[in-house]
Amino acid sequence: MDRNAAMLADDAALRKSLQLIFGAAAMSGRLSLVDSARTLGIALRSLQRRLAGMDSSFETMVDDWRRERALMLIAQGQPLHEISARLGYTHQAHFTRAFARWQGMAPSRYRASLGPEGT
Numbered sequence: 001m002d003r004n005a006a007m008l009a010d011d012a013a014l015r016k017s018l019q020l021i022f023g024a025a026a027m028s029g030r031l032s033l034v035d036s037a038r039t040l041g042i043a044l045r046s047l048q049r050r051l052a053g054m055d056s057s058f059e060t061m062v063d064d065w066r067r068e069r070a071l072m073l074i075a076q077g078q079p080l081h082e083i084s085a086r087l088g089y090t091h092q093a094h095f096t097r098a099f100a101r102w103q104g105m106a107p108s109r110y111r112a113s114l115g116p117e118g119t
Contacts, residue, residue, distance in 0.1 A: 026088030
């Protein structure tokens with residue numbers, strides 16, 4: 001495997017590891033860069049450099065993970081207050097504002113736009 005392919009594989013592995021950490025950490029309220037670096041066993045600054053090398057940041061990755069999970073959970077018909085908690089939001093209003101930023105509408109309106117399969 002050449003160096004570029006190895007770097008891409010490492011980046012994919014880091015992205016997958018962070019997504020797993022996000023899922024566990026969001027529910028416990030410990031969704032932070034510091035805790036994620038500690039869980040991965042790497043220095044905080046090293047994690048920041050790795051993410052920058054991927055043209056990303058911790059905040060961007062968390063936001064993308066939350067958006068993807070929110071869309072999936074809404075389509076599955078999960079109650080919005082549960083989705084909010086599962087994504088690590090302390091208040092449902094924070095989730096609603098983030099969702100409107102991602103999709104241009106409130107989560108309840110998005111759910112209604114899915115039709116019967118989204119309820």
